[in-house]
Amino acid sequence: MDPIRVVLADDHALFREGTRELLERDPGIKVVGEAQDGVAVVALVHELEPDVAIVDIEMPGGDGIQATRGIKATHPEVGVLVLTVHDEDPFVFAILDAGAAGYLLKDVHSSELIRAVHALRNGESVLHPVIARKVLERVRAGADRDAADPKVHLPERDIEVLRLAARGRTNQEIADELAVSLRTVQLRMTTLFGRLGVGSRTEAVIAGLRAGLFELEELTT
Amino acid sequence: MTGAAVLSDRDTGRAVPRRVERLLSRTRARAREPSFWYVQAGVVAVTGMHWVVEAMGLLDRSGGAVASIAHLPVILYLLPVVYAGLRYGVEGGVLTGLSIALLSTPNVLIWHRDHYDWIGEALFVAFIVAVGAAIALPVEREQGQRARAERARHRATVVSRRLALMNDVTSMLVRTADLEHALGEVLHRLIAVLDLETAAVATWVDEAPGPHLDSCHSLDPDACTSVIPTLAEVCPHGPGTEYRLVGADGSGNLIPFEFGGDCRGALFVSRNERLGAGEIQLLTAVGAQVGVALDNARLHQAQQRALQTYLHDITRAQEEERRRIARDLHDIATHELLLVRRDLEDGPADSDTDRSGPGREKARERVADVIGYLRRFSRELRPSVLDPLGLGPALEWLASQTDERTPAKVGALVVGVPRRLGSELELALYRIAEEALRNAEHHARASRIDIVLGFTDGTVTLTIHDDGQGFAVPGPAQGPDRFPRGETQGLGITGMRERATLLGAQLILMSHHGHGTRVHIRVPTPGADRPPEHAPIGPASASAPRLGSDARSRITT
Numbered sequence A: 001m002d003p004i005r006v007v008l009a010d011d012h013a014l015f016r017e018g019t020r021e022l023l024e025r026d027p028g029i030k031v032v033g034e035a036q037d038g039v040a041v042v043a044l045v046h047e048l049e050p051d052v053a054i055v056d057i058e059m060p061g062g063d064g065i066q067a068t069r070g071i072k073a074t075h076p077e078v079g080v081l082v083l084t085v086h087d088e089d090p091f092v093f094a095i096l097d098a099g100a101a102g103y104l105l106k107d108v109h110s111s112e113l114i115r116a117v118h119a120l121r122n123g124e125s126v127l128h129p130v131i132a133r134k135v136l137e138r139v140r141a142g143a144d145r146d147a148a149d150p151k152v153h154l155p156e157r158d159i160e161v162l163r164l165a166a167r168g169r170t171n172q173e174i175a176d177e178l179a180v181s182l183r184t185v186q187l188r189m190t191t192l193f194g195r196l197g198v199g200s201r202t203e204a205v206i207a208g209l210r211a212g213l214f215e216l217e218e219l220t221t
Numbered sequence B: 001m002t003g004a005a006v007l008s009d010r011d012t013g014r015a016v017p018r019r020v021e022r023l024l025s026r027t028r029a030r031a032r033e034p035s036f037w038y039v040q041a042g043v044v045a046v047t048g049m050h051w052v053v054e055a056m057g058l059l060d061r062s063g064g065a066v067a068s069i070a071h072l073p074v075i076l077y078l079l080p081v082v083y084a085g086l087r088y089g090v091e092g093g094v095l096t097g098l099s100i101a102l103l104s105t106p107n108v109l110i111w112h113r114d115h116y117d118w119i120g121e122a123l124f125v126a127f128i129v130a131v132g133a134a135i136a137l138p139v140e141r142e143q144g145q146r147a148r149a150e151r152a153r154h155r156a157t158v159v160s161r162r163l164a165l166m167n168d169v170t171s172m173l174v175r176t177a178d179l180e181h182a183l184g185e186v187l188h189r190l191i192a193v194l195d196l197e198t199a200a201v202a203t204w205v206d207e208a209p210g211p212h213l214d215s216c217h218s219l220d221p222d223a224c225t226s227v228i229p230t231l232a233e234v235c236p237h238g239p240g241t242e243y244r245l246v247g248a249d250g251s252g253n254l255i256p257f258e259f260g261g262d263c264r265g266a267l268f269v270s271r272n273e274r275l276g277a278g279e280i281q282l283l284t285a286v287g288a289q290v291g292v293a294l295d296n297a298r299l300h301q302a303q304q305r306a307l308q309t310y311l312h313d314i315t316r317a318q319e320e321e322r323r324r325i326a327r328d329l330h331d332i333a334t335h336e337l338l339l340v341r342r343d344l345e346d347g348p349a350d351s352d353t354d355r356s357g358p359g360r361e362k363a364r365e366r367v368a369d370v371i372g373y374l375r376r377f378s379r380e381l382r383p384s385v386l387d388p389l390g391l392g393p394a395l396e397w398l399a400s401q402t403d404e405r406t407p408a409k410v411g412a413l414v415v416g417v418p419r420r421l422g423s424e425l426e427l428a429l430y431r432i433a434e435e436a437l438r439n440a441e442h443h444a445r446a447s448r449i450d451i452v453l454g455f456t457d458g459t460v461t462l463t464i465h466d467d468g469q470g471f472a473v474p475g476p477a478q479g480p481d482r483f484p485r486g487e488t489q490g491l492g493i494t495g496m497r498e499r500a501t502l503l504g505a506q507l508i509l510m511s512h513h514g515h516g517t518r519v520h521i522r523v524p525t526p527g528a529d530r531p532p533e534h535a536p537i538g539p540a541s542a543s544a545p546r547l548g549s550d551a552r553s554r555i556t557t
Helices: A013-024 A038-048 A064-074 A089-098 A110-121 A129-148 A156-166 A171-178 A182-196 A201-210 A216-220 B015-031 B034-055 B064-069 B072-088 B090-111 B117-175 B179-194 B231-237 B277-346 B349-354 B358-381 B391-405 B423-444 B485-491 B493-502
Strands: A004-009 A029-035 A052-055 A079-084 A102-105 B198-203 B212-218 B243-245 B252-259 B262-270 B409-415 B448-456 B459-466 B506-511 B517-524 B553-556
Touching: A004 A013, A004 A038, A004 A110, A013 A029, A013 A110, A013 B277, A029 A038, A029 A110, A038 A052, A038 A064, A052 A064, A052 A110, A064 A079, A064 A089, A079 A110, A089 A102, A089 A129, A089 B391, A102 A110, A102 A129, A156 A171, A156 A182, A156 A201, A171 A182, A182 A201, A201 B409, A201 B448, B015 B090, B034 B072, B034 B090, B072 B090, B072 B117, B090 B117, B117 B179, B117 B277, B179 B198, B179 B212, B179 B262, B179 B277, B231 B243, B231 B252, B231 B262, B252 B277, B262 B277, B277 B358, B277 B423, B277 B493, B391 B409, B391 B423, B391 B448, B423 B448, B423 B459, B423 B493, B423 B517, B493 B506
Parallel strands: A004 A029, A004 A052, A052 A079, A079 A102, B409 B448
Antiparallel strands: B198 B212, B198 B262, B243 B252, B252 B262, B409 B553, B448 B459, B459 B517, B506 B517
């Protein structure tokens, strides 16, 4: 079997060197090219057409997210493995969205890294345990939200109250403005919370905003 | 523009003719009074009586008691003379005396021509005139003094009214932060005190082609639109002079004043009546005050600009330094430690025996801890998400981080179509959100904190609100300058406010006890917006799939 051809992109030369040595201890892997920024790695992939591209996220001159998107746009068959110190959610989801098949943190054990390169060549996905947890959490949260977020149908009067609350009015001010009693407003607020499934005024406003009951301008003016 | 303008000449004193003029005018005034003519009628009556006595020859035929009656008319003459002297002063007494002398002349000529009799008669008449004058003179003096006192009082009133005006003008211009409003007030006062129709302030600034009408008030709504001459026409006359403007636009007066060391402005006033010398003097003084105020405003503006630049530079330098340190920590220290960790794992050949020993594992863990610490520290210095992914993801991440370490539920919501705003603006908004979150976390005891980032056409808004205990915002609950520093310093509001000022935006803070706190900032982003998210790089970037983030709103909690 031919060795797996790998392109390595990291702006930290010493670390890149270390990773290369580590990978090449496995006779089934050959590092065919190295790049130190996002632009160079896209060009290198285009030129060398490797099996796997290992990219860091934070690099000068085009970060790993842009690079991944660039690679997947022209060479969807190349497996992109992210090797980075960043575990911030936005990076994880942005680069997975961009098409990366693997996400490892740089403190990963060398054997894990080698296993991951093999897995990517076989078209599998590899996630660092920390990252896998994040992805699972996101999926669950999404499911919860879909379940808890039915189309909100509120009576016009409730929307009016919520809109005034969104502008930061107190119950008394809302009562004055709508020419009703304070008690009526309090009552309406309570039913409103129930309908939206929220426990506070702020949550109600956010829920209303999310449901498109009013625009952001109304919240801020 | 009216070309026909002349400098007014001051009235030159012509003392002697004026005195005669005054006497004549006073005499004419007497002639118009009916009571004066009653007195003269009395004189005529006494004269008639005298003539009757003379014609009947009563004096010649009988002596004694009758002869003494012959002197009665002469004594009666004293009545009108004394009355006129007391009532009308010198001109009354003397005129009455003269008319008596005139009316007595035929008497002397007809009946007292011989035996030097006429001398006695003449002496009598002279005596009466003298009595008139003697009574009139002190009366006249007293009247003169009274008139002088009255004039002095009037002058004092005028002077004190002008002093009060000056005082008002000075305090209006000195105390105000809003010069335009203060100028308006000053012009209103000028109109009221000097009974003007129009008052305006015009200035000439280097860059501008024509005069700039800073403020104008008029009883006539069209007056303010009429033109005002140029610098070259008005300023050669210099401060303290009046430049009279006559023309189709109506007539008016311009009083030039200086600011910034040169003649650069003028007060424009118009009135039906001509301005007096004192009024011009007053307007000159007001002009000087306006000049000083304009000068101060200019200096203040320049100072504010300099301060802003300084603040901007400092902020930028600080952020630059943070970025550098964060990068060094991340690039050098973290990676070196990662390599150390790898070495510990793989190990050099001579320590092969100890490869998986407990000491080595402990060292590996310790290195991992240090790496974790360095990463957190570096992220605090500079949010790594911000530059590559933009403000929305950075705020979402900030919210999730805060959510993890606090009991409060923290969420971030992006409304509208996200776009990149330029790193400086993004960083400033991020820092404001960070500070507001810190406040909410440490002081609000909130159960929920929300960050809302809104993108609309031409503006970006950021709101951070919590449902915590709030605090009393002193004064009206809006505006950046309403907070006394001491009260809110611990809340980092000064820092947020300064960042907002640097963005050319206003930070609005609303809070009430028990009703949570809301920090809001709206920043105009004219034309500086970049396309949403970043395009992929590489040979076929145009056909690349977009990141699925252009949904209308996203929420993470």
